[in-house]
Amino acid sequence: MKRAGEDFDVAIIGAGPAGMAAATTIADSGPTVVLLDEQPRVGGQIFRQPPAELQQGPLSIAPGYPWARALIEACESHQNISFRPRTTAWGTFREHPADGRGALRVGTYADPGGSWIGASRLVIATGAYDLPVAFPGWTLPGVMMAGAVQSLLKSQRVRAPGPVVLVGSHPLLIILADQLIAAGGEVLEVAMARGLPTPREMVRALSAIPGHVRLLTSLAGAMTRLRRAGVRISTHTVVDRAHGSDRARAVSLRGIDGAWQPTAPARVVVCNTLVVGYGFLPSVELARQAGCEVRWAPSRGGWVVAHDHQQRTTVPDVFVAGEPTGVAGAEQSHADGLIAGETIVRDLTGTALPARRTRAKAARARSFARVVEWMFPPPLTELADLVDDDTVVCRCESVNAGQIRALLDHNPHVCDVNAVKIECRAGMGPCQGRYCGTTVAAITAQRRGMPIDQVGAFTAQVPVRPVPLAAISGMDS
Amino acid sequence: MPEFTRVGIARTRYLTFEFEGTEVPAAPGETVAAALLCAGVTAFRVTGSQGARAPVCNMGVCFECVLVIDGHALVRSCMTPAREGMKITREVDA
Numbered sequence: 145m146k147r148a149g150e151d152f153d154v155a156i157i158g159a160g161p162a163g164m165a166a167a168t169t170i171a172d173s174g175p176t177v178v179l180l181d182e183q184p185r186v187g188g189q190i191f192r193q194p195p196a197e198l199q200q201g202p203l204s205i206a207p208g209y210p211w212a213r214a215l216i217e218a219c220e221s222h223q224n225i226s227f228r229p230r231t232t233a234w235g236t237f238r239e240h241p242a243d244g245r246g247a248l249r250v251g252t253y254a255d256p257g258g259s260w261i262g263a264s265r266l267v268i269a270t271g272a273y274d275l276p277v278a279f280p281g282w283t284l285p286g287v288m289m290a291g292a293v294q295s296l297l298k299s300q301r302v303r304a305p306g307p308v309v310l311v312g313s314h315p316l317l318i319i320l321a322d323q324l325i326a327a328g329g330e331v332l333e334v335a336m337a338r339g340l341p342t343p344r345e346m347v348r349a350l351s352a353i354p355g356h357v358r359l360l361t362s363l364a365g366a367m368t369r370l371r372r373a374g375v376r377i378s379t380h381t382v383v384d385r386a387h388g389s390d391r392a393r394a395v396s397l398r399g400i401d402g403a404w405q406p407t408a409p410a411r412v413v414v415c416n417t418l419v420v421g422y423g424f425l426p427s428v429e430l431a432r433q434a435g436c437e438v439r440w441a442p443s444r445g446g447w448v449v450a451h452d453h454q455q456r457t458t459v460p461d462v463f464v465a466g467e468p469t470g471v472a473g474a475e476q477s478h479a480d481g482l483i484a485g486e487t488i489v490r491d492l493t494g495t496a497l498p499a500r501r502t503r504a505k506a507a508r509a510r511s512f513a514r515v516v517e518w519m520f521p522p523p524l525t526e527l528a529d530l531v532d533d534d535t536v537v538c539r540c541e542s543v544n545a546g547q548i549r550a551l552l553d554h555n556p557h558v559c560d561v562n563a564v565k566i567e568c569r570a571g572m573g574p575c576q577g578r579y580c581g582t583t584v585a586a587i588t589a590q591r592r593g594m595p596i597d598q599v600g601a602f603t604a605q606v607p608v609r610p611v612p613l614a615a616i617s618g619m620d621s
Numbered sequence: 622m623p624e625f626t627r628v629g630i631a632r633t634r635y636l637t638f639e640f641e642g643t644e645v646p647a648a649p650g651e652t653v654a655a656a657l658l659c660a661g662v663t664a665f666r667v668t669g670s671q672g673a674r675a676p677v678c679n680m681g682v683c684f685e686c687v688l689v690i691d692g693h694a695l696v697r698s699c700m701t702p703a704r705e706g707m708k709i710t711r712e713v714d715a
C-alpha cells in the first residue's frame with residue numbers, strides 16, 4: 145500500500161478554526177497548503193458537520209461565529225488548499241534524521257496506506273479533547289464525554305438514551321442539555337461543580353467583551369429553556385460514582401463547598417446516559433514529538449505549547465495555533481490561525497500582510513477567553529480526589545488507582561509519570577495515555593507531595609496515534 | 622436495553638453489516654459506532670476483569686470503541702463509516 149511522497153509549502157495538522165484560518169490566509173497569498181484532519185470534513189469539533197448523506201440544508205454553525213461559514217466553504221474549494229480527510233498525522237521527521245536538520249516530513253496514514261508529506265513549514269492546530277475524569281464507575285457503557293454526546297447528535301443525528309444526567313463544570317453542558325431536549329431527549333439534571341455566573345456577572349462580562357454577545361445570550365437562553373422544561377440545575381455538585389454492572393443505570397451526586405469538601409450525603413439519580421464535561425485538554429502530543437517545548441498552564445488545560453507572539457514554537461519552522469496553545473475557544477483559535485498564517489506568508493514570500501484587524505481580533509478573543517477562564521476554570525487537581533483505589537485509571541490496560549498508589553509506596557524513588565508507566569503499564573495502551581495521563585500525574589504528585597507539573601508528562605513517541613505497522617513499513621524511507 | 626435514537630433527518634435507505642454474527646442496519650453516512658449504539662449494543666470491547674466498554678469520546682481519542690473490522694484489528698468504529706457487508710467482531714482482550 146505504498147504511496148509516493150508529496151511536497152507542499154505548508155502542512156497544517158487539524159482543520160478546525162485555527163487550521164482553517166491559517167490555511168486560507170496562506171493559500172490566498174500563493175503558497176500551497178495541505179490540510180490534514182481525521183474527520184471526513186473540515187470544521188474541527190466545534191463546527192463538525194454531518195457527512196453529506198446526513199446533511200439537510202445549509203451548514204449548521206453554532207451561533208456567535210459569523211466568520212465560520214465562509215471559512216469552511218473556502219477550505220473546501222480553495223485551489224491552493226489540498227484537504228486530506230480521514231487522515232492521521234502520526235509523526236514528524238527530518239530529511240536528515242541523524243542531526244535533526246533538513247526539511248520537515250510528516251508521516252500520515254489514511255486507509256488503506258501510509259504516505260509522506262514534505263513541507264517547509266508546519267502548523268500544529270490539533271485542537272483539544274474532553275478532559276478525561278476518572279471516578280468510580282466511569283468505565284461503564286453509558287458514561288460518555290460531553291463532546292461525544294454532542295457530536296453524535298450534531299454530526300450523526302443520533303440522540304443518547306434518556307434519562308440523561310450531565311455532570312461537570314463547563315458551560316457546554318448547558319448548551320448540550322438544551323440541544324438534547326430540542327431533539328426530543330429526556331434530561332433530568334445538570335450538576336455543575338461551581339456556581340453559575342449570575343445574570344449580573346454575565347452582563348458585566350458582556351460589556352467587557354464586545355463581539356461575543358451572542359455566545360453568552362445563547363447560554364442564558366438555554367438556561368431559561370432548561371428551567372422551563374423542569375431540568376434540575378444544581379450547583380456546587382460533583383459526580384461521586386456511576387452505578388451499574390453491565391452499563392450505567394444511576395449516578396451518585398454530592399454537594400461540595402468551595403474546597404471540594406462534601407456538604408451533604410450523596411444522592412442517587414437514575415440515568416441511562418451520564419454525560420461528563422469538566423473541560424478540555426489541549427492535544428499537544430504531535431507538537432511534543434516534533435520537539436516543541438511545552439509549559440504548564442493549569443487554567444488553560446494543563447500542558448500547552450510554548451510560542452512567541454507570531455505563533456512560532458521553539459522549533460523555528462513549526463508553528464502552533466488554537467487550543468494546543470491553551471484552551472481558549474474558537475474565537476481565539478481563529479485569531480491564532482490568522483496570525484500563524486500571516487507570519488508564514490511573510491517567511492515564505494516576504495510580503496507583510498496588513499495585520500491590524502487580526503491583532504484587534506486576537507486581543508478581543510483573549511479578553512473573552514479570560515472571562516470564561518475566570519467563570520469556569522478547569523478543576524484539574526481537585527478532580528483526582530474523585531478516584532478511589534478500585535477506580536480504573538488506565539482504561540486501555542485496566543490499571544486501577546490502588547495499583548498506582550501501591551507501586552509508588554513500594555518504589556520511593558519513582559516520582560515521574562514515565563517511571564510509573566514502565567512499572568504498571570498505565571499509559572501503554574492504544575490511547576497512549578491520552579485518557580489517563582492527567583490522573584496518573586495527579587496521583588503521583590499527591591503521593592509525593594510535589595506540584596503536578598514536576599512529575600512530568602508521558603513521552604510522546606512515534607507513532608503518536610496507533611496506525612497499522614504494515615502501512616508504515618511499506619513506506620519508502 | 623436503552624438505545625440511541627435516530628433524529629433530525631429521515632433515513633430512507635439502510636445498508637447492513639454483520640456484528641458478532643448479527644445483521645445490523647446503518648443508514649449511509651452513519652459510522653459503525655453510531656449504528657451499533659442505535660442497535661442497542663453496549664459492549665464494544667470486553668476486558669478480562671473490568672467488564673464491557675463502549676464509545677466514550679466519539680472523536681478517535683479514547684480507543685474504547687475499537688473493533689475488528691474486515692480482519693483489521695484496533696479500528697476505531699467512531700471514525701469508520703458503515704459499509705454494506707462489513708464483517709465486524711469484538712477485540713479479544715488477553
